[in-house]
Amino acid sequence: MDTLIRRIEETGNPIVAGLDPMLEYIPEHLKEEAFARLGNTLEAAAAAVLEYNEALIDALADIVPAVKPQSAYYERFGWQGFRALAETIRYAKSKGMFVITDAKRNDIGSTMSAYAAAHLGSVDVNGTAIVPFGADALTVNAYLGSDCVKPCLETGKDIFVLCKTSNPSSGELQDLPLNGVALYAAMGDWCEKWGADSIGDYGYSNVGAVVGATYPAQLARLRERLPHTFFLVPGYGAQGGSAADIAGAFDKQGRGAIVNSSRAILCAWKTANTSPEDFALAARAEALAMGEALRAIKN
């Protein structure tokens, strides 16, 4: 997790910009050009998404340490969308950003090795090593246990394991009581175990956890319980989590978490008094404001 934490220290902003490109988030002029050129096709949708993402990355790369493309919003546009995901990752990395692919992958060991190779590592094609996506980190659902985690760690990259997710129904399973501790806390304890051999310069391991801003009490309790587990915190902004709600995510040094914002950054051009052409500038202004709000609660 050292690379990510160093980027956060350099920028001063513990923010990850969620790249969840719904077509309605993309200004008309970008879409119209793509549809005129390529018709009403998945290829056109993917082209508009990529152009939008690249402009956002240009506007954010010096102030935001990381981006988090959400795989579902690319798969939605078929293999053409998946190509836009690969190109978005490559572009963000070329601008020095840390890339977390939010794909919540999970499977048995041999199959999980294929996911790890796809998203974090490389594959061998007739003796040639090729990097299919090449993200720096992947979100993982560990309902299947260690078999699901180890192949990712073998790549040397980072993962974020779902513990307490931000959605309304997260408690149906995750809050179930197991001998006095909730399932999400048991999952957190596993994160500490899985990460024990990869603790870095800042005291955090390669195994992070996803803990939602929408459950602030659980977030604070997990921060105390899991001293070596770095948190990826979704649910800020549009989903209802406030800056105050995430105060408990940080450790005494003000580290230990990165907070995701998707809609607020992506759609800043819609809410501010902004022309659609300035969508990337509006995203930058929103990210700067969010950074200030987070610094205020950390102090």
Added chain:
Amino acid sequence: MDTLIRRIEETGNPIVAGLDPMLEYIPEHLKEEAFARLGNTLEAAAAAVLEYNEALIDALADIVPAVKPQSAYYERFGWQGFRALAETIRYAKSKGMFVITDAKRNDIGSTMSAYAAAHLGSVDVNGTAIVPFGADALTVNAYLGSDCVKPCLETGKDIFVLCKTSNPSSGELQDLPLNGVALYAAMGDWCEKWGADSIGDYGYSNVGAVVGATYPAQLARLRERLPHTFFLVPGYGAQGGSAADIAGAFDKQGRGAIVNSSRAILCAWKTANTSPEDFALAARAEALAMGEALRAIKN
């Protein structure tokens, strides 16, 4: 689940062929042609995978009701591999097969809607509805609860929720005790609830469950506990599950489950006394033998 069950009745074989195309499973002559034409590229790997899959589908379509492509083995070859997944699904459906995309997707509601549209439904691109993948069913990891399930059911298609998975570490979380019932059984109870409004002609709902052949006692207990939940049973063959191990998966009418076989079918040409050119015939012979073994334990 009626469409799948009807296909099983027609063929007499409760078998799904897992299309998990590792390059080492594919006969040399198919790969050599692809590498000669396209170089050592993801495109070449994906082309070999597609040609292999199409030949298997041709050999299996009249005796095996369903195929289950495992998304990881396509993502591994980048967007080019994902294109081979889309083309494999289209080809299998054109031959009348039921397609289960094994992708174990999961996310919060709005994002899960994007996965459901991608894999089971259609997306709107500037007023045109396009089907990106178009499978008949999707495997789902429901650690996030109902939010993860409902968007899939809204498509009218089927899902299989992970309950007790076939891998060695599945018990780390899934066997944890919750007031006298294991987590996997609690997940099974949720499947009954989620499916309650979609029970079809054979008494099974649109919400199935994944229960591994490698845990026969749990498999039999879940069959009794979950009368409306159809089972997708992995772990037969290469993972260690025998025909006897899955006897408990079926109901009194001999229905209630479909058993996956991947490696045994895909690599039949390696183990039998077969020339690599006859890989599809060997797959067919293996599927017929598996069908016989399953019918024997059901009687």
